[in-house]
Amino acid sequence: MKSRWVFIIAFALVFYGTGAAFVESFVNYPSWPLVGAGEFIPFHRFIGPRVLIFLVAPMLLGTVFTILLLWFRPAAIPVKTVWLAIFLQAIVWASTALIQVPIQIELSANGLSVPLIERLIETNLWFRRIPYAVCAGVFLWMIASVMKAPHQAS
Numbered sequence: 001m002k003s004r005w006v007f008i009i010a011f012a013l014v015f016y017g018t019g020a021a022f023v024e025s026f027v028n029y030p031s032w033p034l035v036g037a038g039e040f041i042p043f044h045r046f047i048g049p050r051v052l053i054f055l056v057a058p059m060l061l062g063t064v065f066t067i068l069l070l071w072f073r074p075a076a077i078p079v080k081t082v083w084l085a086i087f088l089q090a091i092v093w094a095s096t097a098l099i100q101v102p103i104q105i106e107l108s109a110n111g112l113s114v115p116l117i118e119r120l121i122e123t124n125l126w127f128r129r130i131p132y133a134v135c136a137g138v139f140l141w142m143i144a145s146v147m148k149a150p151h152q153a154s
Contacts, residue, residue, distance in 0.1 A: 006065055006072040007146065011139050013062030014085075018136045020055045025121070025129050032117050040112035048108065063089045076149035077142050085142075088135040095127030 028047075035043050066089060069082045103120045107113060 003069075003072040003074050004146075006068050007074055007077065007142070010062060010065035010069055011143055013058050013065055014132075014136055014139050017055070017059035017062050018132055020058070021129065021132060024051065024055055025124050029117065029121050029124065033112070033114050035112065037112045041108065044104075044108050048104070059092075063093065074146045074149070076145040081138060081142060085135050085138045088131045088138065091131040092128045092135075095123065099123045099127065 032040070032044075063086075066082065066085050069077065069085075070079065073079070073082060100120060100123065103116050103123075107116055107120075
């Protein structure tokens with residue numbers, strides 16, 4: 001029973017993170033050049049902590065629960081599938097630390113920069129949204145496997 005709950009929580013957090021990240025990526029980031037240069041720094045500093053609470057923290061927790069699936073997973077889910085999900089999430093976190101956070105720090109310190117925002121949008125798509133969407137697909141495959149497997153205590 002514990003492994004089912006670990007999986008359900010991981011699944012929910014991955015899908016919550018996917019939706020929240022898509023809003024951030026495809027709604028919020030493209031609107032940033034519309035914010036006036038004089039208002040950009042206060043705007044960016046205002047949304048930063050909220051993004052950490054409502055996007056980053058749940059996604060980080062989702063990664064923790066995905067890792068827990070190595071030990072606690074329904075029998076229908078092969079361990080190699082869990083490793084694939086972890087690998088895809090590792091790409092997202094590496095990109096976040098090495099590319100997007102430095103851009104965000106620069107935007108917060110120096111203000112509006114359309115070239116930086118464009119770089120943020122482009123790298124975010126290739127190194128965060130695509131791998132995380134594939135990870136969500138992996139979780140869909142996992143839940144389909146769990147649902148079609150005969151019920152067993154796990």
